[in-house]
Amino acid sequence: xxxxxxxxxxxxxxxxxxxxxxxxxxxxxxxxxxxxxxxxxxxxxxxxxxxxxxxxxxxxxxxxxxxxxxxxxxxxxxxxxxxxxxxxxxxxxxxxxxxxxxxxxxxxxxxxxxxxxxxxxxxxxxxxxxxxxxxxxxxxxxxxxxxxxxxxxxxxxxxxxxxxxxxxxxxxxxxxxxxxxxxxxxxxxxxxxxxxxxxxxxxxxxxxxxxxxxxxxxxxxxxxxxxxxxxxxxxxxxxxxxxxxxxxxxxxxxxxxxxxxxxxxxxxxxxxxxxxxxxxxxxxxxxxxxxxxxxxxxxxxxxxxxxxxxxxxxxxxxxxxxxxxxxxxxxxxxxxxxxxxxxxxxxxxxxxxxxxxxxxxxxxxxxxxxxxxxxxxxxxxxxxxxxxxxxxxxxxxxxxxxxxxxxxxxxxxxxxxxx
Amino acid sequence: xxxxxxxxxxxxxxxxxxxxxxxxxxxxxxxxxxxxxxxxxxxxxxxxxxxxxxxxxxxxxxxxxxxxxxxxxxxxxxxxxxxxxxxxxxxxxxxxxxxxxxxxxxxxxxxxxxxxxxxxxxxxxxxxxxxxxxxxxxxxxxxxxxxxxxxxxxxxxxxxxxxxxxxxxxxxxxxxxxxxxxxxxxxxxxxxxxxxxxxxxxxxxxxxxxxxxxxxxxxxx
Numbered sequence: 001x002x003x004x005x006x007x008x009x010x011x012x013x014x015x016x017x018x019x020x021x022x023x024x025x026x027x028x029x030x031x032x033x034x035x036x037x038x039x040x041x042x043x044x045x046x047x048x049x050x051x052x053x054x055x056x057x058x059x060x061x062x063x064x065x066x067x068x069x070x071x072x073x074x075x076x077x078x079x080x081x082x083x084x085x086x087x088x089x090x091x092x093x094x095x096x097x098x099x100x101x102x103x104x105x106x107x108x109x110x111x112x113x114x115x116x117x118x119x120x121x122x123x124x125x126x127x128x129x130x131x132x133x134x135x136x137x138x139x140x141x142x143x144x145x146x147x148x149x150x151x152x153x154x155x156x157x158x159x160x161x162x163x164x165x166x167x168x169x170x171x172x173x174x175x176x177x178x179x180x181x182x183x184x185x186x187x188x189x190x191x192x193x194x195x196x197x198x199x200x201x202x203x204x205x206x207x208x209x210x211x212x213x214x215x216x217x218x219x220x221x222x223x224x225x226x227x228x229x230x231x232x233x234x235x236x237x238x239x240x241x242x243x244x245x246x247x248x249x250x251x252x253x254x255x256x257x258x259x260x261x262x263x264x265x266x267x268x269x270x271x272x273x274x275x276x277x278x279x280x281x282x283x284x285x286x287x288x289x290x291x292x293x294x295x296x297x298x299x300x301x302x303x304x305x306x307x308x309x310x311x312x313x314x315x316x317x318x319x320x321x322x323x324x325x326x327x328x329x330x331x332x333x334x335x336x337x338x339x340x341x342x343x344x345x346x347x348x349x350x351x352x353x354x355x356x357x358x359x360x361x362x363x364x365x366x367x368x369x370x371x372x373x374x375x376x377x378x379x380x381x382x383x384x385x386x387x388x389x390x391x392x393x394x395x396x397x398x399x400x401x402x403x404x405x406x407x408x409x410x411x412x413x414x415x416x417x418x419x
Numbered sequence: 420x421x422x423x424x425x426x427x428x429x430x431x432x433x434x435x436x437x438x439x440x441x442x443x444x445x446x447x448x449x450x451x452x453x454x455x456x457x458x459x460x461x462x463x464x465x466x467x468x469x470x471x472x473x474x475x476x477x478x479x480x481x482x483x484x485x486x487x488x489x490x491x492x493x494x495x496x497x498x499x500x501x502x503x504x505x506x507x508x509x510x511x512x513x514x515x516x517x518x519x520x521x522x523x524x525x526x527x528x529x530x531x532x533x534x535x536x537x538x539x540x541x542x543x544x545x546x547x548x549x550x551x552x553x554x555x556x557x558x559x560x561x562x563x564x565x566x567x568x569x570x571x572x573x574x575x576x577x578x579x580x581x582x583x584x585x586x587x588x589x590x591x592x593x594x595x596x597x598x599x600x601x602x603x604x605x606x607x608x609x610x611x612x613x614x615x616x617x618x619x620x621x622x623x624x625x626x627x628x629x630x631x632x633x634x635x636x637x638x639x640x
């Protein structure tokens with residue numbers, strides 16, 4: 001055993017000196033390889049974490065949202081129909097919501113106006129973990145965001161007619177802070193001024209970057225929404241296992257309404273972020289392919305010098321297996337170094353530097369970029385897949401030509417290159 | 420026994436290097452294969468040293484028939500029995516003289532300190548102690564040749580095979596090489612040399628000269 005370990009040490013030593021003897025070739029290969037792993041791992045870390053983050057937040061979103069639909073388009077919901085929803089068995093509470101989008105042509109950004117639920121001291125999702133049953137990742141959700149901590153806070157005492165509480169993204173974009181006045185054009189063309197009463201905590205930027213919270217009266221005046229309608233309605237359900245049953249009943253009671261369950265929203269977000277990550281990878285696939293060709297060429301081809309060296313090693317008593325092991329270590333050292341460096345740099349890039357390099361592609365094309373720090377989350381299965389798809393093919397590609405060259409007689413290997 | 424070697428068999432460039440060689444080499448002697456270029460000296464040497472297989476015929480090492488042995492066993496024999504000194508030093512560039520000398524012992528997995536000590540002592544015996552850590556590309560032709568000799572001996576082979584060892588050496592260095600061969604002989608090693616250098620085959624250290632021409636044995640001196 002000791003001899004075997006000592007032999008592996010000798011082989012590793014020789015491998016490292018071999019790599020250093022071909023510095024330019026190996027360093028350029030290592031750099032390219034690391035870059036590719038970095039790109040792939042960055043996209044993977046970002047997509048996984050943002051999906052996780054969105055899922056965390058959305059686990060606290062309403063169990064069922066009911067929207068009025070006419071000709072397939074979303075319409076305002078009549079308040080008088082809310083009582084009909086309350087009669088459905090299993091429904092715990094029904095609440096109307098007022099929210100809408102406002103396009104600001106000056107900065108080319110879309111804002112979300114929202115009226116907070118009257119009487120609440122904070123706009124808090126029902127909770128992140130304890131009430132959600134059977135949701136995937138509930139435990140980690142509970143660990144990352146304690147159920148007692150709201151995703152964002154609005155001090156309703158400060159919110160009076162003519163005032164607004166805005167997200168940090170907006171504050172940055174409009175260079176506005178508490179006490180400043182912002183003007184918006186109402187539905188009838190008149191101007192409405194809002195004094196900024198407060199801003200949101202930056203921790204909640206993923207959901208609140210573009211958010212403006214105003215009073216109900218101001219909201220209705222701004223958008224010209226009559227008092228007998230709301231934007232949509234949210235339902236909470238006594239037993240979370242009955243969400244889909246309740247949704248079916250809603251569709252029966254109000255045939256012109258569309259119930260949207262929380263799972264459907266989660267699936268949509270998953271698809272969006274998968275699509276973004278996938279699209280980026282498609283754009284980068286040309287680079288990946290170029291690397292694969294380059295790596296295959298470098299790994300699978302043997303220079304005349306390398307063939308001669310194999311001949312010498314065999315002539316002085318190295319076995320074919322020794323040479324293959326040595327080359328295996330060479331491939332393993334290059335690919336493992338590249339893999340771990342690429343993955344670590346990608347981790348730092350995504351979780352410490354907020355993905356500065358791929359921000360526009362991964363976060364979406366918006367004037368209002370949320371500035372948020374993702375909670376580090378690494379999907380072990382995907383990381384393993386990346387490992388298998390990068391390290392294994394490269395290491396194999398280095399062994400095959402060596403095996404062919406190393407099985408030749410040393411005399412043939414040396415004569416072949418005219419040495 | 421009746422050893423033949425054909426290169427590029429079945430191709431238009433087919434070439435027969437050895438055409439039925441019957442030869443017995445005695446242990447503890449210095450034997451020199453002589454003959455013009457292309458007569459098959461190096462080919463015969465590589466077959467004896469288990470570096471290549473004959474196309475036909477049998478090779479015996481002592482009482483053991485080694486022609487049909489699998490590659491792994493041939494390597495083992497090559498490593499433990501033969502030490503090779505090539506026409507060119509064939510040292511691996513980028514490594515030091517010491518590392519080149521230690522290379523044949525790597526697959527054996529012996530203790531590093533012992534191996535290093537042995538390699539340094541062997542280099543010292545040929546006046547190369549100061550060059551141990553020098554990269555081989557910085558060595559002179561004679562120094563490189565002596566490093567190659569030390570490398571050939573690191574695993575204590577019983578047979579030393581040298582292919583045209585003086586081809587790239589001047590007269591003084593050739594004499595030094597023959598002194599080394601004399602030392603091998605004194606240590607009881609079998610030495611097999613190919614050469615067309617009279618300085619070698621006319622040397623008093625040589626016990627036997629075997630002449631080859633066109634892949635056949637011609638006569639013995």
